[in-house]
Amino acid sequence: MVSEQLVDLSRLQFAATAMYHFLFVPLTIGMTWMLVIMESVYVMTGKVIYKDMTRFWGKLFGINFALGVTTGITMEFQFGTNWAYYSHYVGDIFGAPLAIEGLMAFFLESTFIGLFFFGWDRLSRRQHLLVTVLMAVGTNLSALWILIANGWMQNPVGAEFNYQTMRMEMTSFWALVFNPDAQAKFVHTVSAGYVTGAMFVLSISSWYLLHGRDVEFAKKSFRIAAAFGFASACSVIVLGDESGYTVGEAQQTKLAAMEAMWETEPAPAGLKLIAGINEAQMKNDWEISVPWLLGLIGTRSLDKQLPGIHEIRAKNRERVVSGIEAVRALEQVRHNPDDLAAKARLQTHQANLGFGLLLRKYVRTMDEVTPELIDRAAADTIPRVAPLFWSFRLMVAIGFGFFALSGLALWYSIRGSFAERRWLLRWALWFLPLPWLACELGWFVAEYGRQPWTIYGVLPTHLSVSTLSVGSLYGSLAGFVGFYTVLLVVELYLMVRFSRQGPGSLGTGRYALETAHT
Amino acid sequence: MLDYETLKVIWWLLVGVLLVGFAVMDGHDMGVGTLLPFVGKNDVERRIIINTVGPHWDGNQVWFITGGGAIFAAWPLVYATAFSGFYWAMLAVLWALFFRPVGFDYRSKIQDARWRSTWDWGLFVGGAVPPLIFGVAFGNLLQGVPFSFDEDLVSTYTGSFWALLNPFALLCGVVSSAMIAAHGAVYLAHRTEGAIAQRVRLTAVAAFVVMLLGFAAAGVWLAQGIDGFVIRSAVDTAGAANPLAKQVTREAGAWLANYQRWPLTLALPALGFAGALLAMLAVSRGRTLIAFVASSLAMTGVIGTAGISMFPFVMPSSSHPASSLTVWDSVSSHLTLSIMFWAVVIFMPLIIAYTGWAYRVMAGKVTADFIRENEHSAY
Known part of the structure; x- marks a missing residue:
């Protein structure tokens, strides 16, 4: 059996490096379109200030992009270095979008x-x-x-287990590509990136306006950011991926957990605004909820029911029992490929194979399984509720904050009076770090909410790791922490330095602070 | 859909193409990084050197990333076993690569000698370490590496990082490093003028000499002193991929068997020698473009030699030969190989076309005047 410490350290390393990587990604995603807008105005009007805007914001974009590239390579390496069994077990499906990402997207972007x-x-x-x-x-x-790949981890469609190769294999490429989960995730994630890009420009422009320098430059940047930001904030809320949560069973579990929905409520279910979550007794001590709302958002209907945690757990217990049969049958078939009876049993129970594998956390063979362990495995299928519940709520609150801020920014941009409203400029400045917080919270909900699986219902996290020593993990984790800390310090130093200097850093002779840096 | 057996061979070729693409494209900017602190004698010279690859290093690096992604998609067991088995070697490559994006982008943003010199050495590490480790890795693959699978195909690697640094593997590392340094020098000779161009011509010739001697020595060593691997049981080349369904033995001279079976494959080692000799001759006469093409062909020959010597093995196991990974049994399913094949067929020509356009736009010598005029925007 795999040591729990190894699994925890591997998870910690992946989570830390992935969350670190995503500090740089959303700004890149959002800034590219901001640059397109600025440069389009330049090409259409011929006004050189828009070229300077493209170049200056492009400079900050470049500083951020460098770390996006640096930390992105880590992600590609890590599936192989630390999640070898995962890579073998699902590489047939998961590897394809990653390779296509390189061929179709990275070459284009990087060239x-x-x-x-x-x-x-x-x-x-x-x-x-x-x-x-x-x-x-x-x-x-x-x-x-990459979100097609990640969407498949949440909702593994278009694939089937093959006992001969001991892995999942692709049965439909188009099911993988048009996985509704992946599509919802893509729209939500890029919208969040657009908000991040817009807030970044809005905040820093506000800072110039508060200091009364490079005013024309800052005003023009502010207006573009306000318009783009408001459109993106609407998109990120309306196309929030909550609709995606009812698609597959994985997301039902996640939805129930992040909404602290212990019992199945009659449709349409209410939405809990806040609740006193009692994880030990699996109930809420108190809650304040809006009737009907969750059912309406989650199912887009009045009559479809959303399963609560107790119901999901009971159903998963049956799947674990069936999964034990699948694991047993698989062992027999692997031992003797001509055993037709075992093959038939494998066929019957194959859909629950992953649930049987959950028990490998506790026992080596299925003969050692006890009813208590089956209960435990079923309980394992529910992630911890409170972290998901509160992370999700904080993310949504921040999202509405962006909606309000960018809405007002746009309103006063149209009225032409934003530069005098110092409260608005200060609000924009203080909001600078929040897009990153919201993005990280969103990813936390998506990935922590999928536990105990790497591939929902298919492959448990604790089986996915490479067989490495715990010492190696401590060493590599320390290395990442060291490198990433230094890199972050350097990146922030440059970001702050060039943001403070402003468009003067272009050395065009048209802006303030030309001499601060030559 | 092409049949499974054909696709397995095609994918072996495509991985080779991606490796050669990586060596030719990312290789020249890694070579430039390797030479940077030695060839650039002052800040302006160093900026000239960096800016020859400034607009291109990021696109070139995608050859590496796509190569990794393609191995993941087409040979998931190789990706899983090699990356986890060579854990510390892979992390060394990764951490060395960290220095490149930040080194290129951040170096000239601050005018401070210590800051710039630190990043110059960072770019050196990012350019020199990966080719060295890849060469060492190939040297170990040729000798077999200690790993095995259990019945669930969980791989366990029993070697240590230090065991990778054996004499033959280090020799392969020297060949790889010399090849990349020579390639970078040839590229610099093409994109610079005056003192730098003079200097790198000599560097290129010297590096090619080291590479040729190393390549020849490794060839003799491989023929005389290293046992190859042979599959001893019938192989269902069109069957489902299961690396535990075969028997493998080690035999002296087995790595030369393919050259006897298909004498035409001798063209690969010949290309390695001839390409390097031609590149040497061309670069010393100032025919830098021809030298670059010849150097690329030399790398094709060297990488191809390593590949065809082992074929059909990709990652032989020294501790449990039956677990060895081959082109027949470490691959993805028929459907995945087919989809990925078409993805490459569609996108590779596009990539080559727009990369070519990008180089054409930026063509010409990078000069001291260029650095002066672009003080604030050049690297």
Whole structure:
């Protein structure tokens, strides 16, 4: 059996490096379109200030992008280095979108980002704009493919277990691509990136306005950010991926957990705004809820029921029992491929194989399984409720905060009076870190809410790891923490330095603080 | 849909193509990184050197990322076993690569000699370490590495990081490093002028000499001193991928068997030698573009030699030979191989086309004037 410490450390390392990576991704995703908008205005109007905007915000984008690339390679390595059995077990499906991401998206993004920075004097205006657009398309396509891969982890469609190769194999590529879960996730995630990009420009522009310098530059940037930000904030809320949560069973479990819905309520279920969660007794001590709301959002209907945690757990217990049969039959078939009876039993129980594998956390063979262990495995299928419940609520609250802020920013942009409303500018400035917090909370809900699985219902997390020593994990974790801390310090130093200096850092002679850095 | 057996062979070729693509494209900017602190004598020279690859290093690095992704998709067992088995070697590559994006982008943003020199050495690490480790890795693959599978196909690696650094593997590392340094020098000769161009010509010739001697020595060593692997049971080349369904033995001279069976494959080692000799000759006469093509062909020959010597093995196991991974039994399903094949067929020509366009846009020598005029935007 795999040591629990190894599993915990592998999870910690993946979570830490993934969350760190996602500090840089959303800004990249959002900024690419902001740059496209700014440069389009430049090409259409010929006003050089818009070119300067593209170049200055592009400079900050570049500082951020460098760390996005750096930390992105870690993610690709880590499936192989630390999750070897996962890579073997589902690589047939999971590897494809990753490879296509490289072929279709990364090449596009990375080739044109070079021309974006270096091609200003060598390309015509239109050519350069095309380069910027292709860079943005590449960035967004890469989000699409990685979210197709991640969507499959939540809702594994278009695949089947093959006992000969001892792994999951693809049966339909299009089911994988058009997985509703992946599509909902893609729209939600890129929208969150757009909000991040818009808030970034809005905040820093507000800072210039509060200090009364580079005012024209800041005003123009603010207006674009307000409009783009408001559209994105609407999109991130309306197309919030809650609709995706009813698609597969994985998401039903996650939905029940993040809504602290212990009992199955008559449809349409109410939405708990806050609740006193009692994890030990599996109930809420008190709650304040809005009737009907969750049922309406979650199922888009009045009569479809959403299962509560108790019901899901009871159903999963049956699946564990069936899964034990699947594991037994699989062992027999692997031992003797001509055993037709075992093959037939495997066929019957195959859909629950993953639930049987949950027991491998406690026992080596299915002969050692006791009813208590079956209960335990069934209980394991429910993630902890309170962290999900509160993370989700905080994320949503921040989301509505963006909606209000960007709405007001847009309103006063249209009225032309935002630059005098210092309270608005200060609000925008204080909100600067919040998009990142919301993004991290969202990913926490998505990934922690999938536990105890790496692939929902198919492969338990504790079987997915590489057979490494605990010492190796401590060593690599320490290495990542060290490298990433230094890199973050350097990145923030440059970000703050160039943000403070502002467009003067371009050295064009048109802005304040030209001499602060040469 | 192409049949499974054909696709398995095609994917062996495609992984080779991606590796060669990586060596040619990412290789030249890694070579440039390796040479940077030695060839650039002052800040302006170093900025010239960095800016020859400034607009391209990121696109080039995608050859590496896509190569990794393609191995994941097409050979999941190889990806899983190699990355977890070579844990510390892989982390060393990864951590070395950390220095590249930040090194390129951050170095010239601050005008401070210590800051810049630190990043220059960072770019050196990011350029020099990966090719060295990849060469060492190939050296170990040729000798077999200690891993085995249990009945659930969980792989366990029993070697240590230090055991990877054996003499033959280090020799392969030298060949790889010399090849990449030479390639970078040839590229620099093409993109710079004056003193730098003069200097790197000599560097290129010296690196090619080391590479040729190393390649020849490794060839003799492989033929005389290293037992190859042979599959001793019938192989269902079109069957489901199961690496435990075969018997494998070690035999002296087995790594030369393919050259006897298909004499045409001798063209690969020949290409390695001929390409390097031609590149040496061309670069010393200032024919830098020809030298770059020849150097690329040399790398194709060297990588191809390692590949065809082992075929059909990809990752032989020294401790439990039956667990060895081959092109027949470590691959993805028929459907996945087929989809990925078409993805490559569709996208690879596009990638080559727009990468070519990007190089054309940025073509020409990078000069001191260019650095002066682009003080605030150049790397």
